[in-house]
Amino acid sequence: METLTLAPVDPQSRILSAVEDNAIDALKAANGLQISAGQYSDQGVKGSNEDAIGIQIPSGLILTTKGAVAAISDGVSTAEAGAAASAISVSNFVADYYSTPDLWSVQKSSTQVLTALNRWLYGLGQDYRDARRGYVCTFSALVFKSCHLHMFHVGDSRVYRYRQGVLEKLSHDHTSFVGKRQYLTRALGLDVKVDVDYKTLPVAAGDMYLLITDGVHDVVSDVDIEALLHRYKQQIEHTNADGDSNSISAINCDQFCRALVDKAIAAGSQDNASCQLLHIDALPIKNIDEVYQSLSKLPFPPPLSVGMTLDGYKVVDVLHQSQRSQVYLVKDVAGGLMCMKTPSVNYLDDAAYIERFLLESWVGNRINSPNVVSIIDRDCEKSALYYLTEYLAGQSITQWIKCNPTPEVQQVLELLKQIESGVRAFHRKETLHQDLKPDNVLLTGDGRVKIIDFGSCYIKGIAEITTPLQRDVILGTADYSAPESVLGYRITQKADLYSMAVIAFEMLTGQLPFGGNQQQCKTLQDFLRLKYTPSYEINPLVPIWMDKALKKALSIAPEQRQADSCEWIFEMTHPVTIWQESTKKSPLIDREPLLFWQSLTVAFALLALLLALF
Missing domain, CATH: 3.30.200.20 (Phosphorylase Kinase; domain 1)
Structure with missing residues (x-):
């Protein structure tokens, strides 16, 4: 089949248009990523080309929030639909990646797309007796976002980085030998599940990134590739001193790709040969004054x-x-x-x-x-x-708690389900609210719960964007913040889960957990000394099994909490499962973490003393 090219070879049309978002000058101010790219593919001695290549470099806001993408795929020769698989993989990956939410990180966006692509290819391949003969292909993609590179790789195509005269292979070939024959151990469409290598690396201005199929690297050595890159790099530096660096660099990238493919064919390549080269012309601005000027337009x-x-x-x-x-x-x-x-x-x-x-x-x-x-x-x-x-006419959950000192448990559960639904909407966009508290949850007159205030949100996709600004670390209210947030540890969705559990405890009992002493905690030892009073001792209407779910979500260590908010709300509303778990005696480290570590310290001290004596 013909090689699929998503980015035009003409350097003048290489930058695609994008819809500008007037509300996001803050992000556009940090946008200064400039990339020149070239690509070339040839069927070689074969009767058709089963490789697919694609590059998309958008402009404006999309370049900032999603980045630039380069993808290369090689249809497996033994697969009858390998050519279709590679074309589907490259075209759909690029299109679907840019369709994912702006708030998602590069890893989540790409992983979601690749998982769906693999299942689709595997499903198409079920018409063949052997999955290896269906829709199977290698796949490698680079996403350049802000000052970082994100690499996704499966199969035996290769990704290289050329920096300061040194060529380095970033990818690992997923192949194995059976006798004298080499076989792919991983590829898209080969199985219902696929293990894709992921790597993120900082990029530097002047870096060159090379993607090639096995039709090239099987016959052209890394030493020869490095020598060819060195020669073209010198040409770029020489010509850039006299003219437009971007356009000249792009032309040289195209010339390099054609030269490398021609070299592979001349060296006796028996496969399709494809190559992509991307040159980092410039990275986002570092000048705080320029950023401030952009931010202060209004x-x-x-x-x-x-x-x-x-x-x-x-x-x-x-x-x-x-x-x-x-x-x-x-x-x-x-x-x-x-x-x-x-x-x-x-x-x-x-x-x-x-x-x-x-x-x-x-x-x-x-x-x-x-x-x-x-x-x-x-x-x-x-x-x-x-x-x-x-505008929401109603009352905050703080006011609701004051008006309902002895609420019905079922009524509380109905409100908690809505709160969890709102929090889940944040988490699905890889966003943490970070300031969940009764004052930030409103209850309207018709019984609808609404979470308000986005001022403390942590957005994974935005955090990946480099900026010269020293971004604020906004902490939530101490009584409702997870210990890891207060202590400055890495936070996850379980931090919001902890805050929800505090709200739930207060709604059920009218009191804060741990006797309201959490706001005084400054160190890990302070948190470990907190004593949990079961909610059913304060409000006898609370079932014991429900308190088990609450206590678990209020664990000091995040890994001891439920996996996510969905699991927590399930445990809060399904007594049988939790009751069965509650009959099992939990280990001492879960029941009395401070006592466990104190006992362990004493045991080690005694052991050290015995060793010293004997």
Whole structure:
């Protein structure tokens, strides 16, 4: 088949258009990644070309949030549908990768796409008696995002990096020998599950990354490839001194790919030969002043009072004021009520604060759940920095707890299910809320739960973007924050799970767990000294099996909690399973972690003393 080319060979049309997002100047300010790329494929001595290659380098916001992609695939020769498999893999990977949520990390986006691709190819191959004769292909892809490279590899195509005159192979061939014949041990479409190698590395300006199929590396040695790259690198540096570095570099990349493929065919390659070369021309800017200028395009609005108007929105009430922000109840010209959040003038010259404020509305627009407050995105231009959300008439869970000192357990469970549903919407977008507390959960008049406030969110996809800003580490309220968050350890979705369990305990008992002493904890030893009082001792209506699920979610060590919020809410609502588990005596380290470590320390001390004496 013909080689699939997603990126035009013409360097002038290599950069694709992208939809700009006006609400995300903070991210675009950090965007300075420039890549030149070239690719070439030849069927060689074979009657058809079963390789597929594709490069996509978008511009604007998409380049910042998703990055640039290069993919190469080789249809397995023994597979009758190998050519179709390679074409499907490259085209669908590139298209589907850019269709994944902006909030996802590169690893999650790519893994999800590759898992689906592999299952599709494997399913198509079931029409063949032997899966190896169906839709099977190798696959290697590079995603360049900000200042990092993400590599995904399965099969025997290869990925190299050329840096400062040295060629290094980044991939590992998934092959084995049976007698004198070499076989693939891993490939897309070979089995219902596929193990794809993943690696992330920092990139540097001037790096060159090479992707080649076995039709090239089987006959051209690494030494010869390195020598050819060195010669072309010198040409790039020489010509860039006199002209447009990007276009000249791109042309040289195309020339190199053709030269390497021609060299492989001349050396007697018996397979299709394909090559891709990407040159890192520039990396994102590091100048804090440039970033601040981009962030401060809109002025901070002054403090507003009832009766004042901003962009046609009249202030009806002041709902919240703090050192960091203000929230107003406003009414538009049609009489509709909504909430307006504005930044505090205390942070007028704080670029990191402005970036985080801008990200709040951007994240909110991408969290789609009936249990999360909705951002109101209007097309009209703004004269100042603010964003709008739906207005929710009702009460916070803090107020609900005061009004319901002895609630029905089933009523609490119904509310917790909605809270978990909202939190799950964050987690599905690889976003942590990080400030779950009763004040940030609203209950509307018709019984709907809404999670509010995106100011402390951690977004995995955004965290991958390099910026010169020193981003704030926003900690949640001490009483509701997981120990690992307070101690500065790595946080995961289990941190939000812990916060939900604290809220659940308070809703059921009217009190905070651990006697309300958690806010005083500053060290791991402080947390280990906390004493858990079962919820059923405070509220006899709470079943013992439900308290087991609560206690597990409130474990100091994250690995001892439930796997995720879904598992927790399941345990909170299914007594039989939890009751069976609760009848098993848990180990001492789970029941009394401080006593366990103290006993272990004493035992080691005695052992050391005995060794010293005898």
